[in-house]
Amino acid sequence: MTDQAYNFAYLDEQTKRMIRRALLKALAIPGYQVPFASREMPMPYGWGTGGAQVTAACLTPDDRLKVIDQGADDTTNAVSIRRFFQRTAGVETTERTAEATVIQTRHRIPEQPLSEGQILVYQVPIPEPLRFLEPRETETRKMHELEEYGLMHVKLYEDIARHGEIATAYAYPVRVEGRYVMDPSPIPKFDNPKLAGNPAIQLFGAGREARIYAVPPYSDVVSLDFEDHPFVASKADHECDLCGSAGSYLDEVITDDRGTRMFVCSDTDFCASRQAQGHRGRLSPQGATP
Amino acid sequence: MNAILTGGFADPSTQSAHAFRALLEAMARPGRIFTVAGAQPPAPISVAAGVALLTLTDSTTPLHLAGAADCEALRGWIGFHTGAPLVPAEQAQFALGRWDALQPVSRFRIGEPSYPDRSATLIVELDRLEPEGARLTGPGIKTEARLSLPETAGFRANRALFPLGLDCILTCGARLAALPRSTIVEDA
Ligand SMILES: [Zn+2]
Numbered sequence: 001m002t003d004q005a006y007n008f009a010y011l012d013e014q015t016k017r018m019i020r021r022a023l024l025k026a027l028a029i030p031g032y033q034v035p036f037a038s039r040e041m042p043m044p045y046g047w048g049t050g051g052a053q054v055t056a057a058c059l060t061p062d063d064r065l066k067v068i069d070q071g072a073d074d075t076t077n078a079v080s081i082r083r084f085f086q087r088t089a090g091v092e093t094t095e096r097t098a099e100a101t102v103i104q105t106r107h108r109i110p111e112q113p114l115s116e117g118q119i120l121v122y123q124v125p126i127p128e129p130l131r132f133l134e135p136r137e138t139e140t141r142k143m144h145e146l147e148e149y150g151l152m153h154v155k156l157y158e159d160i161a162r163h164g165e166i167a168t169a170y171a172y173p174v175r176v177e178g179r180y181v182m183d184p185s186p187i188p189k190f191d192n193p194k195l196a197g198n199p200a201i202q203l204f205g206a207g208r209e210a211r212i213y214a215v216p217p218y219s220d221v222v223s224l225d226f227e228d229h230p231f232v233a234s235k236a237d238h239e240c241d242l243c244g245s246a247g248s249y250l251d252e253v254i255t256d257d258r259g260t261r262m263f264v265c266s267d268t269d270f271c272a273s274r275q276a277q278g279h280r281g282r283l284s285p286q287g288a289t290p
Numbered sequence: 291m292n293a294i295l296t297g298g299f300a301d302p303s304t305q306s307a308h309a310f311r312a313l314l315e316a317m318a319r320p321g322r323i324f325t326v327a328g329a330q331p332p333a334p335i336s337v338a339a340g341v342a343l344l345t346l347t348d349s350t351t352p353l354h355l356a357g358a359a360d361c362e363a364l365r366g367w368i369g370f371h372t373g374a375p376l377v378p379a380e381q382a383q384f385a386l387g388r389w390d391a392l393q394p395v396s397r398f399r400i401g402e403p404s405y406p407d408r409s410a411t412l413i414v415e416l417d418r419l420e421p422e423g424a425r426l427t428g429p430g431i432k433t434e435a436r437l438s439l440p441e442t443a444g445f446r447a448n449r450a451l452f453p454l455g456l457d458c459i460l461t462c463g464a465r466l467a468a469l470p471r472s473t474i475v476e477d478a
Contacts, residue, residue, distance in 0.1 A: 008303035017348055020310045024346075025407040027317045028457040028470035030429045034407045058314065060307040119314075141404040177429050177472070179453060199432075201318045216318045216430035216472075 009056040009089040015039055019057035019212070023203060026214035031176030032144070033127050038210035043084070047077055048106055049207030051123035052084070055104045058119055058203070059085060064092045066100035071108040071249070071266035078106075095269050107170075109191040111248045111270040114200035116217065122185040124206035127213065129173045129183040149181050152224060160229050172231075174221050181224070182213060189223065190235045190249045196221035238263040241283040243274035294366040297330030299344055309345040313459065316468040321426040321435030323419060323467045332363035338461035339386055339413050346411070347384050349373035354382035354398075357391025359415070386413040389440040400454040409471075412458045416440060419462035425476040426469070436478070437467060445475040 007013070015037075022036040041049040059065065067082040069075040073095040081104060082093045094100050097110040106123040114120060130140040133151050143149070152173060159167045166172075172189035176182050184195055185204060195202065195215060202215040215221060225231035236250045241262040248270055250263040262283055265271035275284070299305040305328040312324040329340030347353055353374040355364060368374055379385060379397035392398075392412055401409035418438045424445075426435040437460075439445060448455045448471055455471030469475070 008307065013302055013306065014348055014350075016306070016310075017346060018350070020314075021346055021351070021411075022407070023314060024317045024411070024457065025409075027314070027430070028472060029406050029453050030472060032406060032453060035405075058311065060311050061304060062308075116319075145403045201314065214318075218432045219429045 006088045008061075009059050009085065010041070011039065011053065011056045015053075016057045019053055022212045023054065023057060023214065026203070026212050027201070027216050029180075030216055030219055031174075031180030031182040031213060033206075033211040033213045036210055036212050038207050041207070043080065046125065046208075048081055048104065048123035050205030050209075050211075051104050051106070051121050051207075052081060052205075053207060054121045054203050054205035054212060055081075055085065055102060056089070058102060058121070059089045059091055061090050063089075063101045064094045064099055065089075066094050066097065066103045066269075067105075068103065068108060068110070068267075068269075069106045071110075071251075071270075072268045074268065096273075097267075097269050107186050107188075108249070108266060109187055109194040111245075111265070111267045112273075113194075114198055116199045118200040120198075120200050120202045122187075122202065122204045124183070124185045124204045124211070125208070126171075127183055127204065127206040127209050127211040129171075129181050144180060147179070149175075149224075152181060153226075156224060157226065160226070166225070166229065166231075169234075173224050175224060176215055177220050178222075182215075182221075184221075188235070188249055189231075190233045192221075192223045192231070193233050195219075236263055239281060240265045240271060240274075241281040243271045243279045243284075244281040245271070245274055245279070293332045293363055294370050297332070297340065297367065298371040299328050302344075306345045309341045312466065313342065313345060313468070316459070316466055317430075317457070317470055319430045319435075320428065320469055320473040321421065321431065321437040321467055323421060323465050325465050327464060332361075332367050334358050334361075334415075335364055335386070336415055336461045337464040338466040339415055342413050342459050342461065342466065343368065343372055343374070343384075343386065347372045347374040349375065351383045352377040352381050354379045354385040354387075354410075356385060356387025359387045359391070382410050384411050384413065386415070388415045389444075395444060395448070395456060398456055400451055400456060403454070406453040406455075409454065410456055412456055414440075414458050414460050416460055416462045419460055419465050419467060423478045425478060426473050427476075428473045430470075431473070437469070439469070439475065442475050442477050445469060445473070449474055 223231040331340030398410035
């Protein structure tokens with residue numbers, strides 16, 4: 001049951017129509033940032049007001065919503081956004097990636113491959129991938145218009161000269177369908193390959209900067225790289241200490257004041273599902289996988 | 291008069307949410323056909339075109355009515371249910387009509403090089419909408435899709451403008467599909 005003090009999904013109909021029009025244009029021009037009239041949401045900036053507006057414009061009462069913050073369903077941020085839409089849109093919620101129809105995410109793409117019928121909504125702090133090269137919006141627009149992406153490559157190449165590799169580990173820039181360079185939001189570059197050829201609809205919302213962009217299903221999304229320094233979707237070279245997964249993105253957790261460390265899946269649903277299936281890691285109470 | 295006052299969404303929030311979801315999936319997956327409901331616009335306008343108008347247009351979106359769509363009954367219905375100002379093709383953010391009535395589509399805004407989103411969306415009424423005929427490839431399409439388009443040359447010319455260009459919502463009865471500017475269209 002929705003709270004009758006609110007309109008469906010909180011936003012008024014005219015605002016949702018405006019966001020919906022922007023979303024359709026975003027899908028029609030993959031990777032291009034569509035300006036929209038971002039509204040106040042009852043949550044502070046940086047807590048996903050852009051993502052929440054996109055989610056609000058997409059939800060129907062039949063949806064099952066999952067919200068993750070750095071892969072976890074149980075952070076204050078994720079819980080509050082989930083409760084917000086439970087109350088204002090009457091949607092069911094879930095922590096299971098496979099059962100969700102809409103997933104709002106901050107800084108991760110779920111480990112479990114997505115499918116058609118699912119929408120992944122990214123919370124974006126800085127939508128402009130060229131912003132750190134050029135602070136002026138009029139200039140970055142011009143650069144996108146003219147496909148002037150040389151400076152971006154120079155910056156990445158300076159990384160290689162300085163560090164021997166491209167140091168950018170998050171928000172690693174991609175080129176969508178051979179046209180627009182796009183900021184995939186601060187996901188780890190480990191997640192970048194999942195942007196490409198994804199059966200789900202990927203939508204990006206930046207509240208403070210009032211931009212919406214999109215990657216349609218099955219799109220070509222390429223992480224910028226060089227022939228002699230190809231892109232590598234790297235992660236910590238460990239297995240998860242709880243589920244033993246060797247292929248998932250790991251968080252390093254300090255477990256006591258002596259600095260003891262453990263590595264655990266950042267995707268809590270993925271890790272819990274594996275443990276439920278009997279997979280064990282180095283620090284599992286039941287011991288390692290035999 | 292009655293026809294003007296009726297035929298809108300009975301429950302606008304929920305019905306427009308469902309309708310938008312179909313439009314979003316359609317624009318994301320060019321060529322795929324979706325069924326929508328909830329609008330009952332006056333003749334000769336299809337249910338799907340009515341749904342698209344109710345879901346996407348309002349007093350902030352200049353609308354052009356072409357050919358048979360430019361009739362008194364529909365003008366009244368739009369005025370009552372959406373408030374979209376009716377404008378010439380050159381100023382339109384949305385346009386509604388049959389493909390031949392919308393010609394020449396070069397009249398419509400295709401966006402600006404720095405703002406390609408500032409382009410018209412055409413709601414194209416068709417007699418047939420079937421997953422056969424012209425071959426579609428591009429973003430949103432896994433391998434290829436087929437769609438019974440009224441022609442291919444016009445859509446190929448539109449694709450050549452990318453990232454500028456027109457985006458189309460194709461409607462027939464209660465069904466709709468979309469053809470964004472990004473789709474590559476080839477003859478069957
Ligand atoms: Zn794990």
